[in-house]
Amino acid sequence: MQRKEKADLTYTDLLAALDGSYSSDQSGWYIQGVYRFLPRWRFGARYDSLDSGDTKVGLVQDGLLSQEDFSILMPGTPSRTSLMLDWSPSEFSRLRAQYAWDDASDGPTDQQFFLQYIYALGAHGAHKF
Numbered sequence: 001m002q003r004k005e006k007a008d009l010t011y012t013d014l015l016a017a018l019d020g021s022y023s024s025d026q027s028g029w030y031i032q033g034v035y036r037f038l039p040r041w042r043f044g045a046r047y048d049s050l051d052s053g054d055t056k057v058g059l060v061q062d063g064l065l066s067q068e069d070f071s072i073l074m075p076g077t078p079s080r081t082s083l084m085l086d087w088s089p090s091e092f093s094r095l096r097a098q099y100a101w102d103d104a105s106d107g108p109t110d111q112q113f114f115l116q117y118i119y120a121l122g123a124h125g126a127h128k129f
Contacts, residue, residue: 020058044084078104093119
């Protein structure tokens, strides 16, 4: 996946507002696999990565501000690894557990646990309720 942006940027502080240009070119990718090992059980794994790419701020290039004034736009390469296990007690519901290791920040790895219950209600093509 790739994203390109071009925009006008306004930097406002307590004293004045400065106008300049902004452009960004980012890319990312992921790979994912899911294996059904029993009729109602599945296991999955996913790895995703982002390259924040090349961000150009006109006010920085013109020397009016420093890159630290736009700390949220600093370059980075966050990544995440996830494992998933789900069980479908019926064709209308699924219970899913997911554990992820998220390396998006400079600090320690963020470890996340998700528990999700998915269900479907109402009529559909296979049945007339």
